[in-house]
Each structure stands twice: as structure tokens, then as C-alpha cells.
Amino acid sequence: xxxxxxxxxxxxxxxxxxxxxxxxxxxxxxxxxxxxxxxxxxxxxxxxxxxxxxxxxxxxxxxxxxxxxxxxxxxxxxxxxxxxxxxxxxxxxxxxxxxxxxxxxxxxxxxxxxxxxxxxxxxxxxxxxxxxxxxxxxxxxxxxxxxxxxxxxxxxxxxxxxxxxxxxxxxxxxxxxxxxxxxxxxxxxxxxxxxxxxxxxxxxxxxxxxxxxxxxxxxxxxxxxxxxxxxxxxxxxxxxxxxxxxxxxxxxxxxxxxxxxxxxxxxxxxxxxxxxxxxxxxxxxxxxxxxxxxxxxxxxxxxxxxxxxxxxxxxxxxxxxxxxxxxxxxxxxxxxxxxxxxxxxxxxxxxxxxxxxxxxxxxxxxxxxxxxxxxxxxxxxxxxxxxxxxxxxxxxxxxxxxxxxxxxxxxxxxxxxxxxxxxxxxxxxxxxxxxxxxxxxxxxxxxxxxxxxxxxxxxxxxxxxxxxxxxxxxxxxxxxxxxxxxxxxxxxxxxxxxxxxxxxxxxxxxxxxxxxxxxxxxxxxxxxxxxxxxxxxxxxxxxxxxxxxxxxxxxxxxxxxxxxxxxxxxxxxxxxxxxxxxxxxxxxxxxxxxxxxxxxxxxxxxxxxxxxxxxxxxxxxxxxxxxxxxxxxxxxxxxxxxxxxxxxxxxxxxxxxxxxxxxxxxxxxxxxxxxxxxxxxxxxxxxxxxxxxxxxxxxxxxxxxxxxxxxxxxxxxxxxxxxxxxxxxxxxxxxxxxxxxxxxxxxxxxxxxxxxxxxxxxxxxxxxxxxxxxxxxxxxxxxxxxxxxxxxxxxxxxxxxxxxxxxxxxxxxxxxxxxxxxxxxxxxxxxxxxxxxxxxxxx
Numbered sequence: 001x002x003x004x005x006x007x008x009x010x011x012x013x014x015x016x017x018x019x020x021x022x023x024x025x026x027x028x029x030x031x032x033x034x035x036x037x038x039x040x041x042x043x044x045x046x047x048x049x050x051x052x053x054x055x056x057x058x059x060x061x062x063x064x065x066x067x068x069x070x071x072x073x074x075x076x077x078x079x080x081x082x083x084x085x086x087x088x089x090x091x092x093x094x095x096x097x098x099x100x101x102x103x104x105x106x107x108x109x110x111x112x113x114x115x116x117x118x119x120x121x122x123x124x125x126x127x128x129x130x131x132x133x134x135x136x137x138x139x140x141x142x143x144x145x146x147x148x149x150x151x152x153x154x155x156x157x158x159x160x161x162x163x164x165x166x167x168x169x170x171x172x173x174x175x176x177x178x179x180x181x182x183x184x185x186x187x188x189x190x191x192x193x194x195x196x197x198x199x200x201x202x203x204x205x206x207x208x209x210x211x212x213x214x215x216x217x218x219x220x221x222x223x224x225x226x227x228x229x230x231x232x233x234x235x236x237x238x239x240x241x242x243x244x245x246x247x248x249x250x251x252x253x254x255x256x257x258x259x260x261x262x263x264x265x266x267x268x269x270x271x272x273x274x275x276x277x278x279x280x281x282x283x284x285x286x287x288x289x290x291x292x293x294x295x296x297x298x299x300x301x302x303x304x305x306x307x308x309x310x311x312x313x314x315x316x317x318x319x320x321x322x323x324x325x326x327x328x329x330x331x332x333x334x335x336x337x338x339x340x341x342x343x344x345x346x347x348x349x350x351x352x353x354x355x356x357x358x359x360x361x362x363x364x365x366x367x368x369x370x371x372x373x374x375x376x377x378x379x380x381x382x383x384x385x386x387x388x389x390x391x392x393x394x395x396x397x398x399x400x401x402x403x404x405x406x407x408x409x410x411x412x413x414x415x416x417x418x419x420x421x422x423x424x425x426x427x428x429x430x431x432x433x434x435x436x437x438x439x440x441x442x443x444x445x446x447x448x449x450x451x452x453x454x455x456x457x458x459x460x461x462x463x464x465x466x467x468x469x470x471x472x473x474x475x476x477x478x479x480x481x482x483x484x485x486x487x488x489x490x491x492x493x494x495x496x497x498x499x500x501x502x503x504x505x506x507x508x509x510x511x512x513x514x515x516x517x518x519x520x521x522x523x524x525x526x527x528x529x530x531x532x533x534x535x536x537x538x539x540x541x542x543x544x545x546x547x548x549x550x551x552x553x554x555x556x557x558x559x560x561x562x563x564x565x566x567x568x569x570x571x572x573x574x575x576x577x578x579x580x581x582x583x584x585x586x587x588x589x590x591x592x593x594x595x596x597x598x599x600x601x602x603x604x605x606x607x608x609x610x611x612x613x614x615x616x617x618x619x620x621x622x623x624x625x626x627x628x629x630x631x632x633x634x635x636x637x638x639x640x641x642x643x644x645x646x647x648x649x650x651x652x653x654x655x656x657x658x659x660x661x662x663x664x665x666x667x668x669x670x671x672x673x674x675x676x677x678x679x680x681x682x683x684x685x686x687x688x689x690x691x692x693x694x695x696x697x698x699x700x701x702x703x704x705x706x707x708x709x710x711x712x713x714x715x716x717x718x719x720x721x722x723x724x725x726x727x728x729x730x731x732x733x734x735x736x737x738x739x740x741x742x743x744x745x746x747x748x749x750x751x752x753x754x755x756x757x758x759x760x761x762x763x764x765x766x767x768x769x770x771x772x773x774x775x776x777x778x779x780x781x782x783x784x785x786x787x788x789x790x791x792x793x794x795x796x797x798x799x800x801x802x803x804x805x806x807x808x809x810x811x812x813x814x815x816x817x818x819x820x821x822x823x824x825x826x827x828x829x830x831x832x833x834x835x836x837x838x839x840x841x842x843x
Contacts, residue, residue: 005303014310017290025315027279028366032319033326035272036362040327042265043354048331057243059123062177063089063213064222065229068239070547070578071668072632073210078233085225086216089118091193094208095185095517095698096201097691100151101158101165107691108150109186109700112161114196121215123176125190131170139195140169146187162199162695166191185515185700201696204668207518207545234563237549237630239577269365270432271488274481277369280312281477284373291377305378312374316366320359327358357418361411368407375403435785439483443476446777450475464769467749475774483778483785486816490786491793493812494804498794501803512674515700516690517545519671523694527673530693534686537678541589543653545672546581546664548631550574550657553619556626560619571618574656581629583659587644590654596623596642599660607638607663612656616643629657631667638663764825771824775817783813 005013058064067074067082073090074082082088096112119135125142126132136142143153148171153159157168166189175188202208216222222242229240284291291304299307331349412429419425450468468475519527524542531538552559562575569575585601587593587610594613599605609627621627621640628637638659646654653674690699750763758766787804794800 004300005306007306010303010306011310014307014314017307018311018314025279025283025312027282028276028312028315028370029319029322031272031275031279032316032362032366033323035269035365036320036323036358037326037330038265038268039358039361040324040355041330043357044327044331044349044351047351047354048349059120059176060180061213061241061243062119062123062180062211063121064216064220064243065214065226066180066241067212067229067236068241068577069210069212069237071206071208074212074236074238075633078236078238079212081229081232082212082214085214086220087118087121087214089116089121089213089215090210091115091119091212092196092202092208092210093181094201094206095700096161096189096199097695097698098147098151098189099160099691100153101160106151107687107699108147109698110144110147110161111181111184111186111188112196112199112201113181113188113190114193115190116193119213120176121213125172125176126174127170128173129170130173133170136169136190136192136195138192139164139166139198141166141189141191141195142170142172143168143189144172144175144187147189150187160695161189161191161195162201164195164198164200166195201518203520203670203696205518205520205546205670206696207547207670207672230563234561235551235630235635237551237578237633267428267488269361271484273365273369274484276366277372278477278481280370281373284308284377287377301378305374308374308377309370312366312370316363320362320366323362324355324359328355357414360414364407364411364414368404368411371403371407435484436480439480440476442483442781443479446479446774447475461769463753464766464773467766467770468773478774479778482774482820483782485820486775486778486782486813487786487789489812489816490782490809491789493809494787494790495793497805497808498790498800498803501805502794502800512541512676512702514673514675515702516673516675516694517670517698517700519673519694519697521671523697524671524673526693527690527697530689531675531686534689535675535677539676539678540673541653542671542673543582543584543588543655544665544669546631546667546669547578548581548629548636548664549578550627551630551635552626552628553621554625555622559626559628569618571614574612574615575619578630579657580655581631581657581659581664582653582655583661583663583665585661588653588655588658590647591644591658594643594645596640598642603660604662607636608641608660609638609663610642610644610658611640613643613645615656616640627657631664634667636664767824768821771821775820779813779817782816783809786813 065082065085067078073079073092079088092112092114094112096110097107098110099107115135117135117137124132125134127142128145133142147153148168151159153168155168155170158165159168160166172188172190175190178188181188196202214225216225226240226242287308291308294304294307295301328350415425415429416422447469450465453465456462456465516527519542528540531540550562552561554560565575585599585603587598593610596610598610599608611621611627615621621643623640623642625640626637627640628635641660644658646656653672687699687701690697750758753763753766787809790804791802795802
């Protein structure tokens with residue numbers, strides 16, 4: 001029995017061999033580099049975001065608990081309950097118009113943020129120039145750079161909001177709770193509660209939002225305190241948040257983005273595994289004569305495995321190391337792409353757990369997918385390896401079971417332990433296993449089908465068909481690699497085109513020119529005259545505008561209270577907090593009744609309400625059910641009379657709940673209005689006249705708002721596609737590797753055909769026919785798999801509509817097919833240059 005080589009001797013042989021054979025492991029290096037880079041970058045980014053949210057939760061929210069209410073402040077009992085929890089800071093938010101004292105013709109819509117002396121409870125406001133300040137006092141204001149730029153203001157200048165003149169005390173550089181405030185319709189102006197009172201903007205029916213924040217003791221539990229508040233005041237109608245949910249919209253977006261990025265990383269890892277298997281197999285195939293020679297000279301199977309495992313290990317460490325460095329380097333780029341959407345600190349992010357996970361996963365992937373070719377090289381005797389070209393040995397599946405099965409189980413356990421969403425990761429792993437199995441079964445089926453089909457008369461087609469099922473055919477490996485690659489192309493195209501279509505539909509091209517808020521009913525006639533004077537063709541629409549929360553719904557004798565719901569049902573977003581309410585005698589424009597009847601003009605019976613049909617479906621409402629709302633702290637109940645389909649594609653007035661006038665018109669309220677100019681108009685003069693005549697109203701120009709919303713969605717789309725491109729690059733590497741692996745096995749075939757008289761053109765035609773048959777068969781399957789994956793990302797993950805541009809998707813699939821054929825033909829060129837005599841001597 002031959003004595004095994006020592007580790008030192010095996011390493012010496014491996015090191016010498018690596019000096020000139022590392023180029024053969026380029027595919028292994030590329031796939032591990034891409035997979036590890038994806039894991040490192042995505043793990044580092046999500047880790048940084050989670051740490052930022054956890055560390056800045058109090059500053060983002062402005063407290064440990066926040067209570068928000070529309071059109072009222074907390075009642076004395078509610079305020080006593082909040083003050084019992086800790087230090088309280090009160091304030092208000094509302095839309096307003098800012099006008100420079102020196103130029104009354106320039107008006108800018110702003111978010112007026114009134115705060116008390118205790119603000120901010122956490123964090124510090126920084127001004128341009130580096131000064132750190134707290135709440136402004138008296139009639140001083142801190143203004144956002146957007147206000148300063150649009151109004152030409154500098155420190156010391158004066159401007160008016162409503163009836164009060166404010167002095168610019170500083171320009172905001174960093175507002176601690178800005179992300180927690182959410183989307184606004186204008187840049188912020190921060191002033192004292194004294195300034196808000198002096199402005200005269202808060203009147204009965206004014207559309208403002210009070211915010212009361214609580215700073216609790218360090219040992220207190222905000223979650224428990226929030227639960228007690230909900231229990232003590234179940235019908236308050238407030239929106240209550242704690243520091244763990246400083247920005248629910250941001251939390252949901254981070255969660256969805258994190259899920260998507262995790263799927264991208266796992267997909268890149270799975271695709272990298274395929275490439276590693278192909279790359280190592282191709283490299284060992286090129287090393288076949290050397291392996292056989294070592295065995296003839298007395299090397300044991302263990303020696304062969306040890307030498308080549310060392311070489312693969314060194315190459316894997318190089319690829320993983322480079323991937324970790326690239327992942328750390330690319331994280332700031334991802335952070336910059338999402339900087340205005342997510343709380344990401346600038347600069348390099350080194351997240352040790354994420355980097356360790358990426359390195360470990362990369363090593364496991366390399367070991368799992370390199371096991372099969374290594375075992376094949378170890379198990380077979382020298383003579384079998386010498387004859388492998390003409391008589392390929394059958395794999396020993398039993399020998400593969402332990403290293404491959406055990407490695408996969410260890411990798412799955414590592415991924416699930418690390419995952420923030422274990423169910424999502426488990427679903428992906430199960431889906432990947434099913435996909436691998438399906439593609440393997442498809443490869444086996446194609447081989448059987450090719451063997452069963454009648455032989456074509458054309459020689460090239462006959463040989464191409466035979467190449468799909470002959471001994472040693474790489475059909476299974478090609479089907480898996482090409483299937484994954486083409487599916488990745490389709491998935492990217494489906495995601496990209498759906499995102500583009502959602503951006504176009506969710507930020508509509510048709511919208512009014514102006515929104516007007518807090519228009520007093522007594523001023524409606526004057527408002528119309530001013531608009532008509534500046535724009536005679538203008539279309540004006542006014543509606544009553546109120547705010548309220550849905551408190552309960554369902555049959556009169558068994559109503560469901562929203563406060564008792566453990567979770568809000570999917571699609572029932574109007575149940576979260578307060579929403580816009582209105583009343584009308586007639587069906588609003590752009591709405592279509594889907595069930596029930598509209599009440600007649602002048603109706604005076606029991607209070608009625610018409611509900612959005614989507615909300616009715618989400619919570620199971622029926623005609624005749626009751627619906628209770630909280631309006632200015634008072635409960636009101638109405639009977640559901642109809643369901644409506646709403647045209648959400650316009651930026652006009654769209655209300656989930658429309659009441660009969662007798663249900664809510666007695667509550668204090670103002671009007672909201674839209675203005676479509678409908679032709680040439682002096683918009684500057686119109687805005688100036690409206691601000692002078694209606695100082696308590698807010699006039700919002702829609703164009704900048706639409707542009708900002710479109711920019712945010714486009715930024716998100718770019719970030720998503722940038723992340724997904726990593727998986728696509730891995731897919732391209734796999735395609736190249738699969739074709740390279742097949743090319744090595746075709747050298748013998750091409751040499752024999754050359755000896756028998758085949759021309760170079762015929763050999764190229766043979767390659768084109770073989771790959772053409774495979775890609776055409778796989779194209780339909782890839783279209784289905786890629787489309788399903790894109791649908792999951794768009795609909796299930798981001799909750800957008802599934803709006804793919806099928807011509808573009810099919811065009812991208814066609815490009816993928818053309819890419820495969822080009823790579824196949826390019827890979828065949830070196831075979832055509834091979835000299836038959838030299839090639840036959842090397843067999």
C-alpha cells in the first residue's frame with residue numbers, strides 16, 4: 001500500500017502548481033468574488049441601517065413616545081396620562097405660506113413646525129456654520145435651506161407666515177427628527193408655539209396636526225407604556241409611535257429593501273455555486289493528464305484530493321478576500337444611492353459579523369460545489385482518467401452524499417441563523433432547491449428526448465442532436481447554468497420595466513396646478529374671483545376637508561374596534577391613524593359606484609357613508625354595516641350606503657370615506673381646493689394675490705411636489721437595479737464558465753471531425769445548432785421562472801403593481817440568447833485552431 005504524502009509535501013506540490021495553473025481557476029475566483037462581495041456589501045449596508053435606526057430611534061422620533069392628532073391637541077385627561085410617563089414636549093405641524101417682508105410677490109409653501117421650549121427632547125439641531133441650538137424663542141425662526149434659497153433670505157431677514165412676522169435666526173444644517181416627520185409638501189420653518197399663536201393659523205377647522213412627545217426614564221419600557229395608553233384611551237383616534245418605530249414608513253421600506261437585498265445576496269451565492277462547479281470541473285479536466293501521471297507514480301487518492309483541495313482553497317481565499325474588500329468599498333456607493341431615503345452614515349462601513357458571514361458562506365459554497373469534481377478525480381484509477389475523453393467515468397453519487405449534503409445543511413443552517421427574516425430565507429432556499437432539481441430533471445429529460453427523436457437527415461443537425469445525449473454530454477450542466485442565466489436576465493427586465501411603469505402611474509402626468517388648504521368657507525367666493533381674474537379658463541373644485549380616524553366597523557351588533565386588532569389586515573391602510581374625510585351631495589368626479597346607491601341631494605335621514613371598494617374588500621364590509629369614526633375627539637357612526645372605485649391615478653381629491661352632509665357638516669372645518677389653470681396665466685401674480693387675500697390658507701404648487709416624488713421613486717429604482725446587477729454579473733460569469741467547461745470536452749470531437757474532413761464553417765455551424773436548440777428550449781422556461789421571480793419582488797416585496805413591459809422583457813431575453821450564442825461561438829474559435837496531430841497525442 002502506497003504511503004501518503006505529508007501535508008508539507010502536498011503543499012509544496014500545490015504551491016508549485018499554483019504558480020502556473022491559477023489562471024485555470026479564474027472562474028472560481030470571479031464567482032466567489034461576486035458572491036462574497038454581494039454578501040459583504042449588502043450585509044454591511046443593512047447592518048449599518050439597523051444600527052443607525054436602533055441608535056437614533058429616540059432622536060428620529062424626538063422622544064420615547066409620540067402621540068399625533070389631527071385638528072386638536074390632547075384633552076386634559078390624555079395630557080395627564082402622557083405627563084405621568086415623563087417629560088413632555090408639545091408642538092404642531094401645518095402647511096403655510098411664507099412671504100418675504102421685502103417682496104410680497106414671492107410666496108413659498110412651507111411646513112410650519114411649531115415647538116415648545118422643551119424641544120428637542122433628544123438630539124441637537126445644527127445650523128449652518130456649526131452652531132448647535134434648541135428651540136427658537138419668541139418670533140425667531142430656524143429655516144431650511146430650501147426656504148432661504150427660494151426666498152433669498154439670510155440671517156436677520158424678516159418674513160411673514162400668516163399674521164406674524166418672523167426673523168431668520170439661522171439656516172438648518174441637520175434637524176434631528178427630520179426622517180421621523182416623513183414626507184412634507186415644502187421645506188420646514190421651525191418656530192416657537194408663541195409664533196404659531198400669533199400667526200392666527202390655528203382656527204376651528206384648520207388642518208393642523210398636534211404632536212406630543214414624551215421623554216421617559218432610562219429604565220422605562222416605551223412599548224409597555226404605549227400599550228397602556230392604547231388601553232386607557234382606546235377611542236382617542238391618535239397615531240401613537242414609540243422609539244422602535246420612529247418612522248413606520250421608513251421601517252416598512254427598510255424591511256422590504258432588506259428582504260430584497262437578502263434575496264439578491266442569496267441569489268448571487270446560488271449562482272456563484274454553479275459557476276464554481278463548472279470552473280473547478282473545467283480546471284480539473286485540464287489537469288487530468290497530470291492527475292493520472294501522479295497516480296501512476298504512486299500518489300494515493302487522498303494525495304490527489306489534498307493537493308488540489310489546497311490549490312482550490314488558496315484560490316478561494318484570494319477570491320473571498322478580494323470580495324470582502326470590494327464589498328466594504330462598494331457600501332458607501334450603495335449608501336450614497338439611498339442616502340436621502342435611508343439613515344446611512346457616510347463613509348466606509350465595516351460590519352464584522354456581516355464580513356465573517358460572507359467569508360464563511362463563501363468557503364462553504366466553494367467546498368460544496370468543488371466536492372464533486374474533486375471526488376471524481378480522487379476516486380477513479382489512472383487508466384480511467386487516461387480514457388476519460390472517450391469513456392467518461394460515471395460519478396460515485398454515494399461518495400458525494402456526505403460532503404455535499406452535509407455542506408448544504410451547514411450552509412442552510414448558517415443562513416437561517418443569520419437571517420432577519422428566517423421564513424423568507426427558508427422559502428428562498430426551498431425554492432432554489434426546487435429550481436435546481438427542476439433544471440436537473442429538465443436536463444435529464446432533454447437527454448432522453450434527444451436520444452428518442454428520429455435522426456435528422458442533415459449531418460450537422462444529426463451531430464448536434466447526438467451531442468445532447470451522447471456519453472459525457474454536458475447537457476445537464478448547460479441546462480442548469482443557461483437556465484439560471486436567462487432567468488436572471490428576465491427577472492431584471494421584469495423588475496426594471498415594472499418599476500418604470502409604477503413610477504409613471506403613481507406619479508401621474510395629469511394633476512391640478514395648485515392645491516389650496518384651509519380655505520375658509522366664507523372666503524370661497526373671493527378665492528374664485530381672484531383665480532378667475534388671473535386665469536379666466538381655470539377649473540376650480542372645492543370640497544369640505546376634515547380629518548378623522550376609523551374607530552370601529554362591521555354589523556351593528558358585532559362591530560370590530562380597530563384598537564383591538566392585533567395587526568392591520570393587508571390592504572387596510574386607512575385604519576392606520578387619521579385620514580381625510582369629506583361630505584358631498586353627489587358622487588365625486590373620478591369615482592364609480594360598484595355597489596349600493598348614492599343619497600339624494602338634501603338628504604336628511606340617518607347618517608350615511610360611501611366607502612372605497614378596496615378597503616371594503618380588505619376588511620370584509622357589507623352594505624348596511626356600521627362605521628364609527630373619531631372626529632375632533634367625538635365619535636360619530638354612519639351606515640354604509642355604497643362602495644366606490646376611486647381613480648387614484650390623478651392627484652385630485654380622492655377620499656376613502658365620503659359622508660352624507662348631515663353626518664359631519666356641523667363639525668368645524670375649512671375647504672380644500674384644486675386649481676387647473678387651463679391656459680396661459682400669470683401664476684406669480686395669482687400666488688401673490690391669494691397669499692395677500694388669504695393669509696391663513698396654504699397654496700401648494702403641485703409641479704415641484706410631483707417632481708420630488710418622481711425623484712424619490714427613481715432613486716429607489718436605481719438602487720434596486722444596482723443591487724440586482726450583482727446577481728446578473730454572477731449569471732454572466734456562470735454562462736461563460738459553462739461554455740468554457742463544455743469547450744474543453746469538445747476538443748476530441750472537433751479533432752476527429754477535422755480528421756474526417758469537416759471544415760471550420762461546419763464546426764461553427766454545429767456549435768450554433770447545438771446551443772440554438774438548447775437556448776430555444778430554455779427560453780420559454782426562463783421566461784416563466786424570471787417573470788415569477790420579478791412578480792414576487794414587485795408585488796409581494798414592494799407591494800407595487802405588476803406592470804411589466806413585455807416587448808422589452810422579450811427583447812432582453814433575446815439579447816440573453818444572442819449573448820449565449822456569441823459566447824459559444826467565441827469559445828469555439830480556439831478549438832478550430834487546434835492542430836489534430838498535437839491534440840491526438842495529448843489524448
